[in-house]
Amino acid sequence: IKKTSHEPLCPPGIKCGGVLSAPSGNFSSPNFPRPYPYETECTWLIVVAEGSSVLLSFSHFELEYHAACAYDYLQVYNGAARDQGNLLGTFCGRSAPPPFSSAWHVMAVVFRSDRHVAKRGFTAAYRKDACGGQLTGLSGEIASPRYPESYPSDAECRWSIGGGSGPLTLVFTDFQMEGGQGCIFDYVALFDGPTAAAPHLGRFCGSARPPRTTSSSPHLLVLFKSDFNIGGRGFKAHFYSAGECQEVFTTIKGNFSSPRYPNSYPNNLKCQWSIQLPPGYRVKVFFLDMELEGRSSLTGGCDYDHLAAFDGGSENGSLLGQWCGRESLLPVTSHTNQLLLVLHTDRNTARRGFSIAYVGVVPMNVSCTRTDFHIHIPVQSLAQLERSKVYLGTPSCAAQVVGGNFKIHTRFDTCGTESQKRNNTSVIVSTLYIDFSADDQEDVHQYEVQCEPRRKEASVNLIASPDPARLSQAENLVDAQQRDGAAMDPRETKSQDSSDIVFISICILAGLLMVIAVVGLVLL
Template identity: 90%
Template sequence: ACRALVVGWSRCCAPRLHSFRLPLLCPSGIKCGGVLSAPSGNFSSPNFPGPYPYETECTWLIVVAEGSSVLLSFSHFELEYHAACAYDYLQVYNGAARDRGNLLGTFCGRSPPPPFSSAWHVMAVVFRSDRHVAKRGFAAAYRKDACGGQLTGLSGEIASPRYPESYPNDAECRWSIGGPGAGPLTLVFADFQVEGGQGCGFDYVALFDGPAATAPLLGRYCGSTRPPRTVSSSPHLLVLFKSDFNIGGRGFKAHFYSAGECQEVFTTIKGNLSSPRYPSFYPNNLKCQWSIQLPPGYRVKVFFLELDLEGRSSLTGGCDYDHLSAFDGGSESGALLGRWCGRESPAPLTSHSNHLLLALHTDRNTARRGFSITYVGVVPMNVSCTRTDFHIQIPVQSLAQLERDRIYLGTPSCAAQVVGGNFKIHTRFDTCGTESQKRNNTSVIVSTLYIDFSAGVQEDIHQYELQCEPRRKEASVTLIAGPDPARLSQAENLLDAQQREGAATDTREIKSQDTSDIVFISICILAGLLMLIAVVGLVLL
């Protein structure tokens, strides 16, 4: 175990603090890195202001009281320059070291890093030098910001002073969250207990839709009821906390994240979505939701192009850390369709309604590339066949925006008819572009169903391949073109158990479909009888 934190190690082992491991590499005799837990302090590269040693790696973990943030500034900075900082460099992390989801920046050369304010009470600084070219290095200072600060990360956490202990009297804290390039901000309170009172005139938390208190007021809160989830209309949000001269409380704890890439609603028939910053590492401490809302009658089919999240827990085997979940409907209270983590390759999934919600939850440690997903609205249809006919039935409400002639089998002359509340196509195998093929040594009848969503000059025609095995009277339907076929599996059978069950329960439809089979069998029997009579007649002659 490593007890000393600032000693001369040839290769420093990695001490742990609050589950954070510090990777340290220090030449013998060099004081390098450590845990800095005082309210303020200074640190510098080894040998500063002399040249730093070669092949050195140092990590400083700055930990201040929970509810505070770390303010970091540099008074001197001179490292070997490289356009990509590939040789000697300094990295600043908004949290635990080596966690790319929290990386605030990588720096080298002679331009000092800007001042930083952490999004929570932990900040890490990593310095690395290679075996060539040494400069004077850097000198830095940090201090605990009792409360408030300028927070520019995509996500982070804020808390009242001394949280979860009682906050001090006569406190005033301002957190200005966001900056250029960020999207709208979402703020969620995990805990809240502030002195109450009519009109919140004593202690309170006020939220402003902008960087200053002159911006529109989004809400003013006190008491023990958690404020609702708040979303700004701009990339800036100001949180103001004030306490008066007596009576306190536990205070509050909240987390924020940029909603630009993290909270989206999709209403188009097809689309793509991915985790924030994909294919780079996603930020930590996220709670993102993507809601897919299609017209009534549709179902949502999701295809996973890539999934790379933090892995499963070694203790429980579950996705206890970063995970992606899918819910049937518009909220996380809906039926869970799946939950994934690590580098899994989920099979495509289909919702049971026209709404599907995807939710990404990440913790404050360990980030990966994230995920990329494409989806398509699947038209629910019942397809069946006999030995001579195809029968297709699609609810009108699924394609309410289309005329019947935009739905056809093989050629436009074989358009659907509207019967009751359904588009129906009933056609024999020798019409509508139907052809016989041999697949896997089995004779099948194949045709193509076209659904034309084109608008103006923009062509958008979805194609479904219909296949029938006449001897077994089994039909299947496969999406073969429409929502970027190169990215979708062309072998996805879109008939699920629910559709098959629905087709099986429509007994009247089945009787009408089997009429042609009865006629076919009757003709065969009659031909056999006539042949038998002819043979008997020849024998008698």
């Protein structure tokens, strides 16, 4: 259970803050209309009936001015939690805040003064809006009047939602209304714009929850209407701006972040980023920065805000990981050419969020003998590239196109290969270049190709990709035996075996000559 404290911090004898639960009322800064006291913090928590919203307005406003409101200020929050995801605005100076309509049935107002310069302060009034209203912000919640009790007869409510930069998504979490063919009695209607003149997105009634609905613009109108008899529990729904958190990526590399990053993300979100690459590719995700709400103190799990990765294009795929809190995470690689990332946030406690970069891992089969490298890359994976853009060591060692594959078959003494000692083992190392550069934009991916000749074991590591400073951690992309790679051409296998036979024959011949030489010396 998450707890939120709203204890006012006031000098002794000063009336300041509190819980306001009446349908309407007024409040003001301490001592108004005289100057407010120094070093004071007041929090007013306005709570009206669930299903209603809070309408807040200011009739007088005069605080110490600062360009960033860093000295004396007033803040207005959607909901009870004082975190950046709920913040509607911070105000100071002589310009009064605009009227506010909360997205929930709770609103918090915070006033704070420092130790210098006091002004007259402010007065404010609030009232309960039975239903409907003008809702701004990237996320919020609406409900029918009196929810979860039965809604009243002959009601009509309109919620005009807008204020973000992208489309809005509306998700119903509960729905029970009078049914009927055509939904002509009680119903909820959705419009793709700020008024009922906008295109119609659907009309719903009965007990089946309406589908998730996304507008085509930053505005959405929700209309609730009931007739003179037969009611129901009503509905509850939440909305969020989808413009910053519903994206599909098809390029070989890219990066993205949570909404508002590096500032706090909004509350009550479900964001999806789908990465869809050509067949054969895998998706490797790098977590550059992550700070979400922490784990539950009761369960130890990521029960509140969390980020999850799924193998494939939907949440039905295998879960690759789920994270929360502030962690340094290792890269995650998909098993297919698609990966889905989903961010869930609840209705309070927001953090900085995350920044992510990804790169497509080119499908390839790398093997070696005691004398040669063999590299196969399906042409369809690099369909836009000429063979000269794929080379080992130097451009003169470019790939050949054979049977639907880019193929590089080269001896160890060519193409920039060199012998190294690693972990007391002799290995042959070279660099494979895949040049995706276009329109004067340099984009060269580099893979280190390595062979241990004695064991005939090969591996390949991504060592440089679109942003080497960020994607600095290499991954072994293919295991020594290339278990998940494409099958080798039998003719290639024969060529490897023949080279091994020649190597072994030379060793046997040298051994026989040595024996003959020793016997000759003994006879002499």
